[in-house]
Structures are given as C-alpha cells and as structure tokens.
Amino acid sequence: MMQNIIVTRRWPGAVEQELRALVADQAEVTFNEDDEPFSREEMAQALTQADIVCPTVTDQLDAEMLRQSDLRTRLLANFGVGYNHIDMAAAHAAGVAVTNTPGVLTDATAEIALTLLLSCARRTGEGERLVRAGQWQGWHPTHMLSTQVTGKTLGIVGMGRIGQALAQKAHLGLGMRIIYHSRSELDASLAESLGATRVGLTELLKRSDFVSLHCPSTRDTRNLIDAQALAQMSENAFLINTARGDVVDESALVEALSERRIAGAGLDVYAAEPQLAAGLIELENVVLLPHMGSGTPETRVAMGHCAIANVKAFLQGSPLPDEIRA
Ligand code: DGY
Numbered sequence: 001m002m003q004n005i006i007v008t009r010r011w012p013g014a015v016e017q018e019l020r021a022l023v024a025d026q027a028e029v030t031f032n033e034d035d036e037p038f039s040r041e042e043m044a045q046a047l048t049q050a051d052i053v054c055p056t057v058t059d060q061l062d063a064e065m066l067r068q069s070d071l072r073t074r075l076l077a078n079f080g081v082g083y084n085h086i087d088m089a090a091a092h093a094a095g096v097a098v099t100n101t102p103g104v105l106t107d108a109t110a111e112i113a114l115t116l117l118l119s120c121a122r123r124t125g126e127g128e129r130l131v132r133a134g135q136w137q138g139w140h141p142t143h144m145l146s147t148q149v150t151g152k153t154l155g156i157v158g159m160g161r162i163g164q165a166l167a168q169k170a171h172l173g174l175g176m177r178i179i180y181h182s183r184s185e186l187d188a189s190l191a192e193s194l195g196a197t198r199v200g201l202t203e204l205l206k207r208s209d210f211v212s213l214h215c216p217s218t219r220d221t222r223n224l225i226d227a228q229a230l231a232q233m234s235e236n237a238f239l240i241n242t243a244r245g246d247v248v249d250e251s252a253l254v255e256a257l258s259e260r261r262i263a264g265a266g267l268d269v270y271a272a273e274p275q276l277a278a279g280l281i282e283l284e285n286v287v288l289l290p291h292m293g294s295g296t297p298e299t300r301v302a303m304g305h306c307a308i309a310n311v312k313a314f315l316q317g318s319p320l321p322d323e324i325r326a
Contacts (some may be wrong), residue, residue: 003027004072005311006050008043008059010035011079012297015304022308026315027052032110042067047073048106052314054307055146056080057291058273063090071096075320079303080294083324084217084244097314098320101306103161109293110165113212113242116266117154117157117170119287120238121147121210126284147209147236149174155208156180156216157201157224158243166212167194179204184214205232217244227252230262238264242293245270250277257283270292 005027010016014180020029030050032038037058038046044065051072055061066087076086076098091098092320119125123146130136130144152168158162159182170176171194178196180186181204186196202226205211207248211233215221225239226249233239239262241248250271256262264285270276273291280286296301306322313320 003051003315005029005052005054006046007031007054007079008038008046009056009079009240011304012300013307015301018304019308019311022312023315027244044068047071051075052077052311054055054079054311056088057082057085060083061086061091063087064089066094066096075099075311075314077307077314082216082244085244087266088324088326097320098324099307099310100322100324101303102322104306105294106161108296108299109162109242110169112289112293112295113162113166113214113240113266114169114173114269116240116242116268116287116289117210117212117238118149120240120264120266121149125287147238149176149210151175151177152209153177153179155199155204155205155211156182156196157204157211157213158182158184159184159196159198160214162188162242163212163214164194166195166214171195178212179207201229202232204233205229208233210238212240213243213247214228215243215247217246221247223247223249225249225253227255230256233262235261236263238262238266240266242268245273250255250280253277254283255281257285260285312322 003026009032016031043059047065048070049072050066052075053073054077067090071094073096076096080099081100081102083098086098088098123144127144154176158166159180166176171178178194179199180196181199181201185198224247232253253265254277257265266287268289269291310320310322
C-alpha cells in the first residue's frame with residue numbers, strides 16, 4: 001500500500017527531488033508549497049493523514065496532538081538536530097518513532113557562534129549601523145574601542161559536537177583558553193588538543209570572558225542562565241546563544257544588558273521565535289541574528305539527506321540511523 005509523507009516546510013530543491021524520487025514506488029510526498037508554518041490544527045491533521053511526517057523546529061508537536069485516537073503517523077523524521085518542539089514521551093507512548101539530523105550542523109553552527117562572539121566583542125553591529133546611518137565622522141584614536149578576543153577565556157556550556165567544534169576554532173584560531181561544563185568529561189587527549197578544562201557551572205560563569213551555550217533545551221536546562229547565573233558573570237563578559245532561546249531567562253538578560261551588568265550578548269535563538277523579548281531590540285550591546293546557525297546550502301542539504309536516510313530505512317523496515325530513544 002502507498003504510504004503518505006508530509007513535509008511541513010520547503011526543503012532545498014535538490015533534497016525535495018531526491019526524497020520524491022527515492023520513495024516514488026512506495027510513498028506519495030506532499031510538500032508545504034507556500035512554506036507557511038502549519039497552524040496547530042494543520043499539524044494535528046497532518047498526524048492523522050500521513051504515515052511519516054517530516055517536521056522541523058518551527059512545528060510544535062504536543063502531547064494532545066500525539067494522543068489523537070486517529071493518529072496515523074508512525075515516524076517523525078525531524079529536519080534538524082534539536083527536538084525540544086516534540087513531546088518525546090507522548091510520541092513514544094503513541095508508538096511514534098522520532099529521528100533527527102545529528103552531526104551535519106556542527107561546523108555551520110559553530111561558525112555562527114564564533115561570528116556572534118567576534119561581532120559582539122568587536123562591536124561590529126554598532127559599527128555597521130553607524131556607517132549605514134551616514135554618521136561616521138572618520139577614524140580617531142579613541143573611536144569605537146571594543147574587546148580584543150585573542151587569548152581570552154571561553155566557557156562552553158554543553159561540550160557535544162558543536163561545543164567541541166567551537167572550542168577547536170577558538171583555541172586553534174584565536175588562542176582562547178577553553179573551560180567547559182558538560183555532563184560527561186572529554187577524553188584526555190581530545191581535552192588536551194582543545195586546551196579544554198572541565199569545571200562546574202558557577203566557576204565557568206565567574207571565569208569566562210565569553211560564555212557560549214551549546215546544551216539542548218530540556219527540563220533541566222530551561223532558564224539555566226537566569227538572573228542569578230547572569231549575576232555570576234563578569235561585567236566585562238559576553239553571553240552567546242546558538243542553542244535554544246529558552247535556555248536563557250530572556251527578561252533577566254535584557255535587564256543585565258541594559259544595566260551593563262554584563263558587557264554584551266550575541267543571540268541566534270529566542271524563546272518564542274520569531275518574537276523577541278521586550279526591550280531586546282532597543283539595546284546596542286547585543287547582536288541579534290535570525291536563527292541562522294545551520295543556514296548554509298551544504299548543511300541544509302546534508303540535513304535533508306539525513307532525514308531522507310531515516311525515511312528510507314523506515315520504509316524498508318530497517319533500523320533507523322538517527323532514532324532518538326531517550
Ligand atoms: C536544529 O537543527 O535544531 C537547528 O536549530 C536548526 O538550525
């Protein structure tokens with residue numbers, strides 16, 4: 001019997017075609033032609049119509065939807081590595097397998113973390129706004145002084161693939177000292193090559209010139225960087241977030257930034273995307289990007305390949321390469 005596959009957002013053309021071609025004799029694929037995010041009702045309906053749904057970070061798949069009595073979906077092949085938008089317990093209870101796209105976003109996301117780190121330290125957003133506003137009066141010795149990055153201490157929260165890739169780029173490229181806070185310890189030779197030392201969160205917050213977040217959003221990490229954590233950071237330190245917005249208490253961050261209790265922040269992710277926390281946009285000492293960490297053609301195509309590999313395995317009844325079991 002033909003299976004139904006619903007893809008909730010447009011993918012790069014090459015991978016859309018590849019998915020269609022690969023499953024042609026087994027499944028019909030429906031892409032979201034106008035690329036508008038599904039409403040809650042549309043998402044719930046897709047789960048009753050498709051055997052396989054390929055959602056992404058902009059979709060919310062909550063317990064109520066996954067408990068529908070006429071649920072048809074058996075695989076959620078997520079286009080993306082983060083899966084905090086899927087109620088995993090409800091999916092598993094309903095017998096729905098969930099896969100993601102690990103590994104392929106590593107360098108692109110670490111590049112954006114490094115971009116944000118350099119941008120907020122060197123005030124490139126402010127500088128560009130000044131030039132574009134036609135207000136630049138020319139070079140002078142005390143103009144737009146900013147924070148030098150080379151040789152400073154970078155604290156990485158969550159030392160998975162992306163944290164490690166950032167550590168490597170920052171240590172080898174910029175001579176940064178790396179300290180990290182993570183559930184598991186790096187093996188000794190890797191830690192040595194990254195110049196990385198494991199420390200507790202409080203020590204990391206106190207010692208870091210830059211704190212970069214690379215942990216997933218879970219019950220344990222929600223608001224991990226709250227007012228109290230921000231108060232432990234130096235007033236000369238910067239916070240970088242390319243993980244998930246809700247790892248940071250955004251109103252506490254706006255307060256810390258506006259009162260200059262920390263030097264600045266670089267953000268690619270927000271708790272209620274695309275909405276920004278009140279007051280954030282007015283601040284000069286924050287660099288704001290539109291969740292573009294994985295946004296290179298190479299990476300988005302590779303994410304598509306991963307999702308397709310999981311769909312293919314599911315249709316063949318083979319083990320799913322990237323099944324999330326937790
Ligand atoms: C992911 O895959 O989780 C990213 O946030 C999307 O870029």
